[in-house]
Amino acid sequence: MAIRTEWRIGKKGQLCAGCGKVFPFDVPFHSAIWLEGEAFLRRDLCEACYGAAPGPPFSHWRTTIPRPEDQKRAFDLGLAAEFLRRLAADGTAERAALAHLLALLLVRKRLVRVIDLPAAAGAVPRARVEFHDGHEALEIPAPPLSEEDIPGLREQLGRLLDFGPEGKPEPSVSARPEESSSTGE
Numbered sequence: 001m002a003i004r005t006e007w008r009i010g011k012k013g014q015l016c017a018g019c020g021k022v023f024p025f026d027v028p029f030h031s032a033i034w035l036e037g038e039a040f041l042r043r044d045l046c047e048a049c050y051g052a053a054p055g056p057p058f059s060h061w062r063t064t065i066p067r068p069e070d071q072k073r074a075f076d077l078g079l080a081a082e083f084l085r086r087l088a089a090d091g092t093a094e095r096a097a098l099a100h101l102l103a104l105l106l107v108r109k110r111l112v113r114v115i116d117l118p119a120a121a122g123a124v125p126r127a128r129v130e131f132h133d134g135h136e137a138l139e140i141p142a143p144p145l146s147e148e149d150i151p152g153l154r155e156q157l158g159r160l161l162d163f164g165p166e167g168k169p170e171p172s173v174s175a176r177p178e179e180s181s182s183t184g185e
C-alpha cells in the first residue's frame with residue numbers, strides 16, 4: 001500500500017486526513033501534531049492511517065467526534081494539554097513562547113490557571129499551569145511575549161487547535177500568510 005503523501009491538514013475535521021473516511025460519532029481516532037521542518041501540521045487520522053504514518057508525531061491525542069448534542073465542546077482540551085506538555089519539554093525559545101501563549105489562551109477560556117513561579121536571576125521565567133478539569137499540572141517556560149510575535153504564534157495555535165470564534169474567523173487551511181511588505185503604506 002502506497003504511503004499517502006497528500007494530507008488534508010488543519011483543525012479537527014470530520015474526515016480522516018489519510019483515507020478520507022468520515023469519523024463515526026464516539027469512535028476514537030488519532031488527533032496529532034507533526035513537526036515538519038519548522039512548521040507544525042495537524043492531522044486527524046483513523047486507526048489504520050495513523051498506523052501507516054511515516055513517523056511519530058510531536059504531540060498526539062486520541063479523541064472522538066462528539067454526538068451533535070455535545071458539539072459545543074469542539075475545543076479538545078486533551079490535545080491542547082498534551083501539546084502544551086510537549087512544547088514545555090522542548091526547550092527552544094520559539095517553543096517556549098508558543099507554550100506561554102497557549103497557556104494564556106487556556107486561561108482566557110477559563111480552562112486553567114497560571115501561577116508565576118519564583119524566577120532565578122537571568123533565567124527564563126517559569127509558570128505552573130493547573131487544569132480545572134483534573135489534567136495533571138505542569139510547569140512551562142513563560143518568556144515575555146512581544147507584541148510583534150503574538151499574532152504569528154496565535155495564528156499557529158488557531159490552525160492547530162479549535163479555539164472557536166474568538167475575534168476574526170480562522171483562515172482556511174490552505175491560506176498562507178501574505179508576504180509582508182513594509183513598503184507602500
Ligand SMILES: [Zn+2]
Nearest residue numbers: 016019046049
Ligand atoms: Zn484513514
